[in-house]
Amino acid sequence: MESRTLQVLEFPKILNSLSGLTVSEAGAEACLKICPLDSLEAVNHSATLFEQGAAWVKESGFSLKSFPPIDGLFTYLDRQAVVIDQDALFALKQVLDNVYFCRESLRGFEDRGWDILWKSLFAYEWPVKTVSAIQRCLDPDGRIKDESSPGLMDVRQEIRSIHQRCTKRVKDFILSENLGNAIQEEFMTISSDRYVLPLKVNFKNKIKGIIHDYSQTGETCYFEPIFLVDTNNRLQELKKEEREEEYKVLKYMTGLIRDELEGIEEAYAGLVNLDILMAKVALSNKYDGHALQVVDEGNPKLMKARHPLLALSDEGVQPLTIELLSGQHALIISGGNAGGKTVCLKTLGLISLMAFSGLPVPAAEGSTLPLWKNIFVVMGDEQSLEENVSTFTAQIQYLKRAWDSIDSQTLFILDEFGAGTDPTQGAALAQAVIDSLVEKRATTLIATHFPALKAYAMANDYVRAASVLFDPGTKKPLFKLAYDQVGASIALDVAREHGMPAEILERAEKYLLLDGSDTTSVLDRLNEMAVQREEELEAVEIERAKLEKKRANLETRFQKERGKVLDNIQSQAQTIVKQWQAEKLGRKEARKKLAEVKEKVDGLAPTKPTAKPKFSFEDIVPGIKVSYQAWNKPGTVLEVNQRKKQVKVDIGGVAMWVKAEHLGPAGKTKAAASKGPSTVSKEPSDLVVEVDLRGNRADMALAELERAMDGALRKGAGKMEIVHGRGTGALRREVHEFLKHYPAVASFNLANEERGGDGMTEVKLK
Known part of the structure; x- marks a missing residue:
């Protein structure tokens, strides 16, 4: 797929919205790299993965926790004889804890048959040794536990013992020397890994010792009394031993991680993919999106489709149905300016890119698309002043460059093709292009104002005509499509709407009458009839939906009430049997009552047996x-x-x-x-x-x-x-x-x- 196509159809904006819904940096970056898949199997796999993920979220309320990026850790471990530090180990712990939580959540739904979801995200050898060692050696805050090794346990116990002794000696010293007024805040603190006293500056010459530092205000000095020097020296030795023992633990952990590195990398990759999947689910919730059905070949059929970017920004965007019938290969859309023709073209193009990329799209269920390997777009003003290329010339050059790549798996979108030259010649050229695209069996979507192209659309069986509708009274666009008819351009009405001076409009109407090509009244009548038909169809659809809902509610209510009655009757029958077994009822009386119960059951049976x-x-x-x-x-x-x-x-x-x-x-x-x-x-x-x-x-x-x-x-x-x-x-x-x-x-x-x-x-x- 051409990168130019992605830019013109604004696919990167969708990816930006998707990346904003992730919970990790790695997930956000991966979202921006999503692109259309090139095989039907891959597209359908991605769609199934999304459907299973959405079902999982709906049934369990699952949400993914944020996790740090650890790509750098894998790059670092590529070097021999390196040892990971404590921060990297803690980041790995957060990732693996998150993966374990996700795996266990999905395990609770093993009976749902979400095999693709599990295989895509968690089908790898779980790094059991690494996970177990991290749990044993790291506490919840990422610090190395005393129990990590016997040597580390001994060193830290001695450090704690020194702390207790120092605290007692300092308190005794302060009390014996009556230095309570000389100490700022606490009795003792640590500076440069040595126990010191926070002493007021004016007392520093009254006690023998070493000044290590001053506070920012200069009122406090951090003073090491002489009697603490030997203890602090021993503390320094123990701190060194502690670091050595911690290094041994980290070295051992690094070895375990190297042994299970493949499983760890796959676990991280699965977590990033899960982040992307959860972002897709969140995106679908924003515009009620669905995974689109993509088939190997056939005609496009988008039901109640909305432009994805408009659907994200505006809840009231008008849905469109874009459909070609059997034997048709081109759709020519005509109608008023600013009526939504270009939006219609972009809707099909962008939804296609999203569907082929495994993203949910804002279209109704039942929509289908053929798998297009190439999508080419001629849209907007493509002139280049630097290269001395006009709009028309740019369109021709692009068409020439793409021509050899066009086949039956191509979608070609043409917006106002040929509009940059003489209308008669431009229309003729556009018809010739469409004929050639149809011969190549490519699917073509065209927006035009050319009258000749409108007549061409109505005259050929392999081309379908459609018109954007506008309100007959106000002449404002309705952003709806009516099929098998053409529409007026209503350029004068649009100009009037946007403030064109009245005298200019009057002259334009005179020139239009003199030209003899004004078909506005006929097309206005067609538009009015199409609007009326659309309104009637919408009313019928609303009524049908109401009836379906009412029928479903009645069916549910009937089954519920029928079940209650049957349960009650069965309970009565069981009571009669128990009474007979307890000899509270005679055999004949029990049989009589059971017969009465049976009659009630027969009365509940369907009148027309299934x-x-x-x-x-x-x-x-x-x-x-x-x-x-x-x-x-x-x-x-x-x-x-x-x-x-x-x-x-x-x-x-x-x-x-x-x-x-x-x-x-x-x-x-x-x-x-x-x-x-x-x-x-x-x-x-x-x-x-x-x-x-x-x-x-x-x-x-x-x-x-x-x-x-x-x-x-x-x-x-x-x-x-x-x-x-x-x-x-x-x-x-x-x-x-x-x-x-x-x-x-x-x-x-x-x-x-x-x-x-x-x-x-x-x-x-x-």
Whole structure:
């Protein structure tokens, strides 16, 4: 992609905005180096990476902490026999701590399938030794800990002991000599790594010792008494030993870092890339941007697109739809001055550059672009006085330079091409250029005022015409596009709007009438009809959106209410069964009440049954799993009544008679659970035992589970399904703790979402 194209379409301004959203210097610099990618695979990979990153931020609220640049550290370590200093080690600690925080945050969403996000940012060998050593040797403020080495521990303990002795001796000395009035502020301080007394200047000759320095005011001298000289000399020796021990620690740490340098560099690079990704997400939030779908070939289709720079600065910018239909290769835009033609050209060009660079763009979902390897732009006043080149000549020279590079993967943007010469010849040349670009199958976007070019747009099938609209009453631009029509230039109206003297405008209108080429009234009528059509389409779209939203709300409300009713009915059925088991109800009375409950369920079934698979009555035998379609829940067949064509089904611990026509194959629905174990397979190795622990206290649930597992082992079952429900998760944790220590358990895991998710645990027995 030409650097000139990036400058003309103002791509660097987007990168500047992006870099301002980073949290690190390295991230900001990397943003400024972003450029369009040259392969469809790379573009789609970048788009997927952005989508997964945006989803991560939305679900977790993740935000990246700032971190220092450490590029210089890697350059420094290229030299042999160098040892990093404490500041560099602390900067590395900040980076690795930040990376560890990011990795752990993303690990919490492993079930989301964000593989590209993880592989792009964190797929490297983690520098375990370096991280562990830094944690052991550096405190949170970057100081080397005493525990870093035995030698350092001994030296610092002796230094602290000297400090305690010095403090005691100084206090005793001041009290014995009655020097309380001679001391400024504290009893003792340190100057040049030696313990000294902050003594008032007028007392300096009353005590034997050495003056090391004076305060800025000159009222205080830092005085070392004679009795502290030997102690301070020993302190200097210990300080030297301390520095030597610290150097040994830093040398050891440098060796570890060299051993794991590749992983550390990749971790830092991943963190910088994450900074860029988070900046992209922040940029998309500023203008509701999306990752654009880019395809290998096809026609551009931008839905409700806004110029990115205008979208960043103005919330009220008018969206545009820029689209070419099948078989069309050029879009010619006409219409009034200052109506948005150039903005339209730049919108397509800049959004294309951003999409090919992996940046989110302000366009509606469903927008697509073909991958253009080259984008050429003829725009603005390109004359050069120094090179004696006019605007028209500059356009021709640029077209000549780019011509051999144009092919089917090229976008060519022409703004007022040929306007710098005779209108008739300029229009003819523009038509010829478009014809040749179409032959090369390049996509072309042109803004023009030439009447001949407008007629050309309406007359050719491979070219599409569009017009920028203006308000019929005020003649002010609406910054909208109307397709398959041309627009008037309304130059006189624009001149009037900007204060052109009335007498000049009157003369211009007379000349226009004498020329006989005034089609303003016809084009005004077309514009008025197009504006009316756009308003009607907008009204229809708004109404459609309202209806869709209302329908979605009603559907959600219906499903919620239906679920509540079904849960209530199921609870009633379970209560009836429990009362019968406790002999509070007779068998006939219980069956009668269950039948009443069943009638309520049947009343909730859809009036038009959904097309679900069914099987014949002869296929239904005790022990198989079925789906009760009224509840959309699975169950196990207990008995079959051949005469009445009814089946007794156990659904979640509730046994009830239903008509066979209301049953279907269970498929991959959630497995039915029942109080106590029940077998569902005839082969012992495939035998699955189910147990429902919901509603029990932890101790009772574990006792029930243990009995069920004993029974399963006696029957030779290979698997168990334990229904413990979601709730607070307390019962699930108790069950998992029990399974960890049960000797007959080979492995266990939560069921997938369609079979119960974290409300059920699947166990594989030994």
